[in-house]
Amino acid sequence: MYWIGFLLIALTLLNIPVKVDVPSHSFADLIVELDEGMVGRLETLGHVRMVMSGIATLRVSRHLIDDVVGIVRAVYSPRRxxxxxxxxxxxxxxxxxxxxxxxxxxxxxxxxxxxxxxxxxxxxxxxxxxxxxxxxxxxxxxxxxxxxxxxxxxxxxxxxxxxxxxxxxxxxxxxxxxxxxxxxxxxxxxxxxxxxxxxxxxxxxxxxxxxxxxxxxxxxxxxxxxxxxxxxxxxxxxxxxxxxxxxxxxxxxxxxxxxxxxxxxxxxxxxxxxxxxxxADGRHVKLHTSAEAPVGIRFNIPDQTSEYSISLVTQPDEGLGLTLVSPGGEKLEIGLNRTENWKAYEVSTESYKRGSIWEGLLTVTGPVEGLWRLEVSENSLDSRLLHLWLESDTCSSLRESFTAGVGYEISQESTVSxxxxxxxxxxxxxxxxxxxxxxxxxxxxxxxxxxxxxxxxxxxxxxxxxxxxxxxxxxxxxxxxxxxxxxxxxxxxxxxxxxxxxxxxxxxxxxxxxxxxxxxxxxxxxxxxxxxxxxxxARQDNFTGSIGSAGSNAWGWGKLNAVIAYPLIIQITGYTPSTLSLSVNGTSTPLSSGRAEIILLKNTLYELRPVFTGDGVDVRYRVEPEKYYVSSAGEVIFSVSAQYHVNVFGGDGELLYSGWVPSKTVLDLENLSGLGAGQGFHLVRRSVAGYYVDGSFFLERRVLVDRPANIYIVVAEDYTGLLLVAVISAVIPVSIYLGWVYARYRRNRW
The missing domain is CATH 3.40.50.200 (Peptidase S8/S53 domain)
Incomplete structure (x- = not known):
């Protein structure tokens, strides 16, 4: 098993935390991969600390490790x-x-x-x-x-x-x-x-x-x-x-x-x-295995080191032979998933298979300083690509590293940790x-x-x-x-x-x-x-060179650029209600004026839509356009208009008009009431004298609509026509009589 750090035990004296580094031999910290519903069984064996995405950590007595292995999908030794x-x-x-x-x-x-x-x-x-x-x-x-x-x-x-x-x-x-x-x-x-x-x-x-x-x-x-x-x-x-x-x-x-x-x-x-x-540490090598002859991969472990590990990845694992050669020249054929004492060393191996990828782990503990060799042989007819990574717990100023040899390449590729x-x-x-x-x-x-x-x-x-x-x-x-x-x-x-x-x-x-x-x-x-x-x-320059859309395995997509946003100007023309907000991809922010600046992320498509929370039974707002889609800096202009519900009542209280009227519209009450010019001859002529709104009288025949309103027309009656008819009615008989008198006078005279 790959030993990890310290198992830390702390004592508390007078409520003051004191750290004491004491290795624990009776308990082990494990990482397990488990199926749904297995947590309860694990809790009967040890303390389960966390469970997330099918992974759990637990502390268990060492004599119960085999029981844990028997009920979970996989057991992993915690790495350093x-x-x-x-x-x-x-x-x-x-x-x-x-x-x-x-x-x-x-x-x-x-x-x-x-x-x-x-x-x-x-x-x-x-x-x-x-x-x-x-x-x-x-x-x-x-x-x-x-x-x-x-x-x-x-x-x-x-x-x-x-x-x-x-x-x-x-x-x-x-x-x-x-x-x-x-x-x-x-x-x-x-x-x-x-x-x-x-x-x-x-x-x-x-x-x-x-x-x-x-x-x-x-x-x-x-x-x-x-x-x-x-x-x-x-x-x-x-x-x-x-x-x-x-x-x-x-x-x-x-x-x-x-x-x-x-x-x-x-x-x-x-x-x-x-x-x-x-x-640049020389801790990754890759090679193509061959059935013709084993490849001896050499690596050096510095002094002040008690343990090293080699991670091997290939696909698949069948037919791969591994032989470990110590600094003294002794050889050990390595089997998988076992621990054995060999010379002055403890050698343990683990292996995992995920789809087509096989991962092996070799850990050697003991006085491991010196030049080692891992011989890799291919027992099948097919060659395959094999990767190896080396790591140790050295306290030396030097690092463990692979040394150059025949049949393998020390590579900087695939060195992301x-x-x-x-x-x-x-x-x-x-x-x-x-x-x-x-x-x-x-x-x-x-x-x-x-x-x-x-x-x-x-x-x-x-x-x-x-x-x-x-x-x-x-x-x-x-x-x-x-x-x-x-x-x-x-x-x-x-x-x-x-x-x-x-x-x-x-x-x-x-x-x-x-x-x-x-x-x-x-x-x-x-x-x-x-x-x-x-x-x-991310930005590119002379050092990164041109990086295509697929990215680079050295630079990624370029150098970090903190300028990840831009300002966008929002302009509201026409009417600006106090209840106006701006919805940005569904999140609303109040607008306090007809002009504002908003900060948006680059490389992001935004839907901007004015929202009017003041709509009700008597007022509503209309905007052109209803929404904008933006992804870069500039200016967005929305034209907003309000519409009010207006009722107009005639002089007899009858409803003449009921509907939505755009703000700042001028209503001609004479036209609405039919009492304007063109209504013909009437004995008593009716006309608009003014109107009442909210209890106030206005001596006007036109109304500027700036809010919801109930408008009551005041009608004036003009009797000029009736008087004219009366006069005419009186004049005609008199005229006829006078005509008749005049006619008789003329006859009598002649």
């Missing part, structure tokens, strides 16, 4: 993971995005987004993590290395509440400093997402007298379950930063840890993982943004490398199943960030509060911070779309 170790924020364009403000955000700084740092801990009192009021933006800390107050659902560790963190009563310390530096890049006061909240899990523990750090896979799985549960409780979108990795595994995205990470992404969690630092080979995570490589800096004493120090170039150590793809990795590259060397005051001073530190760092560990939190900015701008976007935006906005 190691950390993957100003100018950089300007390099990615952060100042430009920070200046953007709009209707949907007062500033792009990661507000209301939670970033989880699973690492060596954090100096939670560092000023980099304080807000403007002096309160910590770190909401919770779970120190898995201490005992005394475990989080709910877990039986170990110490969870610090916000109150303990802000009062300085949290016992957690970051003596390594890696976690503090990573957290400050992602969300420190000079980092990327400067107002994001943090949750920190201190996992693993120191090795090699504190010079290095090691993470236990079971603890990482527990940490993932913990931070996800907290994010759900807080109602916040979550970004997980994993600046760590291992080369032991299938490199096809199917390890237990990677399956859990992919499941979290499907649930909306953005997971950002380091590509690893082993591209696990869990960076997971399908749905954002995997981050590193490039150089600084090679000189000034120490606290005023001395200028530096490292080799060309600013702008890909870091020589940055893990390369593809994955074993042919996917492009990494997804993007980000500043990884040399990065200046927060220094934990729990660690000792180093002569190359720029100040007592800062330290330099180099590695894909430093590149990864840059991307995690940008992911938080994306979620702040678009809180409902999927985790998959966050990765898409980061890929598509």
């Amino acid at each position: 993971f190691t950390p993957s170790l100003e100018v950089s924020t300007a390099e990615i364009g952060l100042p430009e995005i920070m200046e953007m403000k709009g209707l949907n955000t007062a500033g792009i700084d990661g507000s209301n987004v939670l970033i989880a740092i699973i690492d060596t801990g954090v100096d939670y009192n560092h000023p980099a993590f304080k807000d403007s009021e002096g309160r910590s933006r770190i909401l919770y800390i779970w120190d898995q290395t201490l005992e005394g107050k475990p989080p709910k659902s877990f039986d170990y560790g110490y969870e610090c509440s916000p109150e303990e963190i802000n009062s300085g009563g949290c016992p957690e310390r970051d003596v390594n400093g890696h976690g503090t530096l990573v957290a400050s890049i992602a969300a420190g006061s000079s980092g990327v997402a400067r107002s994001a909240s943090l949750i920190v899990v201190k996992a693993g523990g120191p090795v090699c007298d504190g010079r290095f750090w090691s993470f236990d896979e079971a603890g990482l799985l527990d940490a993932l379950a913990y931070v996800h549960e907290k994010a759900v409780e807080l109602g916040m979108r979550l970004v997980i930063n994993l600046s760590l990795g291992t080369d032991i595994g299938g490199h096809d995205g199917n390890s237990p840890l990677e399956k859990v990470l992919d499941s979290l992404v499907e649930q909306g969690v953005v997971v950002v993982v380091a590509a690893g630092n082993s591209a 696990i869990p960076g080979t997971a399908s749905k995570v954002i995997t981050v490589g590193a490039y150089m943004t600084r090679n000189r800096w000034v120490t606290e004493s005023g001395r200028t120090v530096g490292v080799d490398g060309v600013v702008g170039s890909l870091e020589y150590y940055s893990g390369r793809g593809p994955t074993i199943d042919g996917r492009v990795k990494p997804d993007v590259t980000a500043p990884g060397g040399v990065i200046i960030g927060a220094k934990s005051r729990d660690m000792g001073g180093v002569s190359i530190d720029p100040s007592g509060l800062e330290r330099p760092g180099r590695g894909t560990s430093m590149a990864t939190p840059h991307v995690a911070g940008v992911a938080a900015l994306i979620l702040q701008i678009s809180p409902t976007t999927t985790a998959e779309h966050v990765a898409y935006v980061i890929q598509k906005t």
Whole structure:
């Protein structure tokens, strides 16, 4: 079994957490793959700590391991993971995005987004993590290395509440400093997402007298379950930063840890993982097996090493012969899935088969220093491609490595570490943004490398199943960030509060911070779309060369670009009701004026639609066009008009008109009532004298409609026609009589 880190046991004295590194021989921490409904049976054998996506972690008595094997689909030995170790924020364009403000955000700084740092801990009192009021933006800390107050659902560790963190009563310390530096890049006061909240899990523990750090896979799985549960409780979108990795595994995205990470992404969690630092370490070889003669693969294990492992991946496994040759020349034919004592060594093997891919694991424990050889023979007639990765627990300044030989190639390909080979995570490589800096004493120090170039150590793809990795590259060397005051001073530190760092560990939190900015701008976007935006906005330059749509196994889709958004001007013409909102892909934001600016994500299609919450029985609004689709900067103009319901009543109270009238329309009451010109001759002529609205009288015949109204026409009656008829009626008889009198007079005269 591949030994992992320490089994940490802590004692509590007078309620003060005290860490004591004592190996446990009676219990084992296991990772199992299980079918639905098996958790109850597992709980009868040991303590189940977390269950997610068919993967569980549990602690069980060693004599019950065989019972566990008998009821689950697979048992995995937890692997050891190691950390993957100003100018950089300007390099990615952060100042430009920070200046953007709009209707949907007062500033792009990661507000209301939670970033989880699973690492060596954090100096939670560092000023980099304080807000403007002096309160910590770190909401919770779970120190898995201490005992005394475990989080709910877990039986170990110490969870610090916000109150303990802000009062300085949290016992957690970051003596390594890696976690503090990573957290400050992602969300420190000079980092990327400067107002994001943090949750920190201190996992693993120191090795090699504190010079290095090691993470236990079971603890990482527990940490993932913990931070996800907290994010759900807080109602916040979550970004997980994993600046760590291992080369032991299938490199096809199917390890237990990677399956859990992919499941979290499907649930909306953005997971950002380091590509690893082993591209130039000579720890990956590939070869084509041959039935003609075995291939002897040589590798060197440095001093101060007690264990090494070799991961083998091919397809299929039938017919593959393996012989291990020790530094002394002794040979051992290796069988699968067994442990045996050989000479001064313990040799154990495990194997897994997933579809067409076979993964084997060889672990050797003991005084392993020296030059070894693994002879690979092909017992079938077919040749096949075989990959091998080497890793050890060495405390030496030298690393384990393959040495050149005949029949195999030491390759930088497929050196992205696990869990960076997971399908749905954002995997981050590193490039150089600084090679000189000034120490606290005023001395200028530096490292080799060309600013702008890909870091020589940055893990390369593809994955074993042919996917492009990494997804993007980000500043990884040399990065200046927060220094934990729990660690000792180093002569190359720029100040007592800062330290330099180099590695894909430093590149990864840059991307995690940008992911938080994306979620702040678009809180409902999927985790998959966050990765898409980061890929598509990545920039290319002379160092990356032209990168096609398929991506690059060195650079991903390019260098990280924090300018992931653009401002769009919204113009409302015509009528602007107080109840107007703008719907952006279904999420509404109130509009307080007829002109506004909104911040939108690049490489994202948006549907913009004005929404009027004031529509009722007497008022309604109409807009042209009803909606816009946008994906780039510019100006969008909506023309809005209001319509009011109007009733017009005649002088006798009869309803003359009832309907919707556009705002600012002028109603001619004479035409509506039929009392205007053209109505012919009437003895009594009726006309509009004015109207009543809301109890007020207006001496007008036209109405300007600016609200819903009941209009009552006041009618005036004109009797001129009747008088004329009366006059005419009187004049005609008189005229006839006078005519008759005149006629008689004329006759009598003549």
